[in-house]
Amino acid sequence: MSKSVLILIISVVTLFCGQNTKEPNLIKREDSRTKDSLTTILKNTNKEGELVGFSVAIIDQNNVLYNNGFGFADAKNKVKYQNNTIQNVGSISKTFIGISLLKAQELGKLNLNDPINKYLPFDVTNPNYPNTPITILQLATHSSSIVDYEENYLKGYFLKNEKIEKDEVPFTHFQNPGKKTSMLSFLEDCFSKDGKWYTPESFSKNKPGSTFEYTNFGADLCGLIIAQATGMSFKDFTKKHIFEPLQMNDSAWKLNEVDTDRRSKFYLYKGQKIADYEAVSYPSGSLLTTSENLSKYLAELMKGYDGKGSLLNKSSYKTFFEKRFENNLNKSGRINVGTFVEYNNDFIGSKDLLIGHNGSCIGSLAMMYFNPETKIGKILMINTDIDYNEEVVVPYIKDVWKSIIEFENKIK
Numbered sequence: 001m002s003k004s005v006l007i008l009i010i011s012v013v014t015l016f017c018g019q020n021t022k023e024p025n026l027i028k029r030e031d032s033r034t035k036d037s038l039t040t041i042l043k044n045t046n047k048e049g050e051l052v053g054f055s056v057a058i059i060d061q062n063n064v065l066y067n068n069g070f071g072f073a074d075a076k077n078k079v080k081y082q083n084n085t086i087q088n089v090g091s092i093s094k095t096f097i098g099i100s101l102l103k104a105q106e107l108g109k110l111n112l113n114d115p116i117n118k119y120l121p122f123d124v125t126n127p128n129y130p131n132t133p134i135t136i137l138q139l140a141t142h143s144s145s146i147v148d149y150e151e152n153y154l155k156g157y158f159l160k161n162e163k164i165e166k167d168e169v170p171f172t173h174f175q176n177p178g179k180k181t182s183m184l185s186f187l188e189d190c191f192s193k194d195g196k197w198y199t200p201e202s203f204s205k206n207k208p209g210s211t212f213e214y215t216n217f218g219a220d221l222c223g224l225i226i227a228q229a230t231g232m233s234f235k236d237f238t239k240k241h242i243f244e245p246l247q248m249n250d251s252a253w254k255l256n257e258v259d260t261d262r263r264s265k266f267y268l269y270k271g272q273k274i275a276d277y278e279a280v281s282y283p284s285g286s287l288l289t290t291s292e293n294l295s296k297y298l299a300e301l302m303k304g305y306d307g308k309g310s311l312l313n314k315s316s317y318k319t320f321f322e323k324r325f326e327n328n329l330n331k332s333g334r335i336n337v338g339t340f341v342e343y344n345n346d347f348i349g350s351k352d353l354l355i356g357h358n359g360s361c362i363g364s365l366a367m368m369y370f371n372p373e374t375k376i377g378k379i380l381m382i383n384t385d386i387d388y389n390e391e392v393v394v395p396y397i398k399d400v401w402k403s404i405i406e407f408e409n410k411i412k
Contacts (some may be wrong), residue, residue, distance in 0.1 A: 002042065003193075004296055007110055007407065017172065018078060022194045027211055033275055034407070034410060034411075035066060035154075038403060038404075038407045039064060039068055042056060042068070042070055042400060042403055043070060043228065044275075045069050045399045045400055045403060046070060046071060046338075046374065046396060046397065046400070048344075049071060049271075050269075050270065050393055050396045051070075051071060051383075051385070051396050051397070051400070052072055052075055052081075052087070052267040052270065052271060052383055052384045052391065053069070053070065053071035053073050053075075053080075053081030053267075053382070053383045053384070054069070054070055054071060054073045054081060054380065054381060054382040054383065054384075054400065055067070055068065055069040055070070055077060055085060055087075055290075055291040055379075055380075055381045056070075056084070056097070056291070056378075056379070056380055056400070056404060057291040057292070057294070057295045057377075057378070057379040057409060058070055058377070058378055058379075058407060059295045059298060059299055059376070059379075060299075060302075060375055060376055060377070061299050061302045061303050061306075061375055061378045062299070064245070064295055065376070065411065066099065066393060066407065067083040067291055067292060067295065068083060069081040069083050069085055069291075069305060072264070073085045073087075073262075073264040073265065073383065074265050075265070075267070075271040076167065076271070076273070080298060081264060081383065082157075082199065082262075083290065083291050083292050084127060084195065084250065084262060084290050084291075084292055085262055085263070085264050085290060085291075085334075086258045086259065086262050086264065086288050086289065086290050086362050087252055087261040087263070087264040087288065087289070087290070087364055087366070087381050087383055088131060088266075088285075088286065088296065088363075088364045088366075089187045089287050089288075089289055089359055089364070089368070089381060090218075090285045090286065090358075090360045090361045090364060090366055091232065091284065091285050091357060091358065091359030091360070092121065092266050092287065092356075092357045092358065092359045092361025092366050092368050093218070093219075093283060093284060093285050093286060093295070093337040093359065094219050094284060094285070094340040094357060095301070095340055095341050095356070095357050095361075095368075096242060096283075096287060097140070097219055097222050097223055097226070097283050097284075097340050098140060098239055098320055098338070098339040098340030098341055099241075099242060099311055099320065100223075100226050100227075100234070100237055100238055101136065101222060101226065101311060101339060101340075102141060102309070102312050102316040102317075102319060102320055102339065103237075103241045103242075103311065103316070104226055104229055104230055104237070105315060106312065106316055106317065107230070109229040109230045109385065110136065110139040110225065110226075110229040110342075111136070111137055112135070112136045112140065112319070112339070113136070113137055114135060114136055115133035115134065115135055115136075116133075116134050116136055116139060116221065116225060117133065117134075118225065119225045119228045119229050120221070120225065120228065121184070121188070122187075122188045122192040122194075122195075123192065123193070124146075124149060124190065124191045124192070124221065126145045126146075126203040126207075126208055126332065127200045127205075128145075128165075128200075128201060128203060128204075128205055128207075129145070129207050129350070130206060132207060132208050132209075133208070134146070134208045135208075135209070135369070136222065136225060137216075138208055138209050139218040139219070139222050139225075140222060140339045140340050141212075141324045141325075141337050141338075141339065142212050142213060142214050142215055143208070143209050143210065143211060143212055143213070143324070144209075144213075144215065144218050144360065145203055145206050145207065145208045145209075145210075145211070145213065146191075146202060146203060146204075146206045146213075146215050146217055146218045146221070147203065147204050147213055147215055147217070148215050148216050149190075149201045149202045149217075150182045152183060152190045152197050152199070152202065153199055153217065153335065154223070155175065155186070155190075156173060156186055156276065156279050156281045157174050157175060157198065157277055157278075157279055157280075157362075158175040158176065158179060158280065159174045159176060159275055159276070159277055160255055160275070160276035161276060162276070164272075164275050165275070167273055168274065169268060169272055169273065169274050169275065170277040174275070181212050181218065181280055181281060182279055183223070183224060183260075183281050183282065183283075184224060184227075184276055186281055187217075187220060187221060187224055187281060187387050189203060189396050190217070191217075191221070192400060197297055202217070212325060214336070216281075216284040216285060217281070217284075219284035219285075219309055219326045219340065219354045220281040220282075220283050220284045221263055221282025222283065222340075223281075223282070223284070224283075234249075234253075234282075234283050235252070235253040235254070235282075235299065238253075239252075242297070242311060245311060246293075246296045246297060246300055246311070246406065248289065248293040248296055248297060248331075249293070250262070250292070251287065251288065251289040251290070251293045252288050252290065252319055253282050253283075253286050253287060253288065253301065254278065254282075254286075254288075255278060255288070258286075259287050262290075263288070264293060264318055264364075264383040265363075265383065266306045266361075266362065266363025266364060266383065266385075267363055267384045267385065268384075268385045268389070269381055269384065269388055269392070269393065270386065271391045273333075274362060274363040274385070277362070285359055285361055286361075289344035289371050289380055291379050294366075294368060294379050294381070295377070295379060296347075298352035298356070298368055298370060298377040298379060299377065300376055301355075301356070301377075302370050304317035304321075305317065305355065305372060306375075311341065319338075320338055320339045320341060321338045321339075321341060322338055322339070323336040323337070323338060323343065324336065324337055325337065341355060341356065341357060342355070342356065343355055344356075344369065345397075346399040348402070348405075349354055349397055352371050352373065352374075353371070353372060353373070354369035354370065354371060355370055355371075355372055356368045356369035356370055357369075360385075360386060360387075363383065363384070363385045364381075364382065364383055364384075364385070364387060365380075365381075365382040365384070365385075365397070366379070366380065366381045366382070367379065367401070369381045371408075374403050374408070375412070376408050378404050378405075380400060380401060380404065382397065
């Protein structure tokens, strides 16, 4: 996710912030009238189709309270967006890096306090502080002093197919398929002093560990560190230690690893389809999943918060959720961070503290949070870009989230 898109998401969440082939699951304490009311409200909210397609899931630790899809996953062919539609969820992916880091630590493969150069096959050092090592924990808490130099960051995107359909919009900064390289080579080119794209602008003037500065590159370096330390690719490690234990069978990191018939297209606005693309450096924001699968994961995080999770031991989950900064990090509403997990308050109209993450890529947006007091989690996945026509799209996103909050308030 680019810095400009991240800033837009933060501004959205601070301001106020379809039809399913299967009947949505609902907890026993909720009657059908409440469920039907939410479905009607969400349909009416998006009756103009400003959001091409989206899904909403509301859960507690043991039950799905609501899960439904709206609009289209494929507008041209009138394919409905459902609760098993597969979509990119952007920086929600980073929470999977956090869980993976702690699992690797449990397995004795690394330690969060280790310097990153212990594992990387090339040296990464802030040229402004050549004698100060950067640690894994600093990467995982966005305090490493590594920043997203946009010119390099955009080099990591490439078109999936060489042929672009006449109704598709190719972004000018996407690379051609033939220019695809490995994540290791790409990151080395960006951060090694001998790399062809190396620049001091990839580092801030702040000392490592001193300041919060959100970075996708830092997250991707963590994905590479996990691969180097464990001898498994990041995607294989997450499949073994997260997807398979939670039976997230519709989750993957690459377009060709998911069911094409159930994958949503990327959209700019009202059916303007974006050509399929991927990122070479994928851990920071390329997870493809469904609201059903993501509900299983969010339920696990809620259990982990209470010391009852199954993916990590109690101590590791404590580290995962441990707040790292005492003071507000910025004016966005994000008040603290754990290990690639965020604490937010005043999130689109909700005054309650929420734990989780949001994320966007070109043509998609997702939000995943739970309330630590009520133990209720909320997921919103949208296949429409929020940057291209924000003055129109963003109000619809606010209205949808507001309706989710109202539903939650009825079942607290």
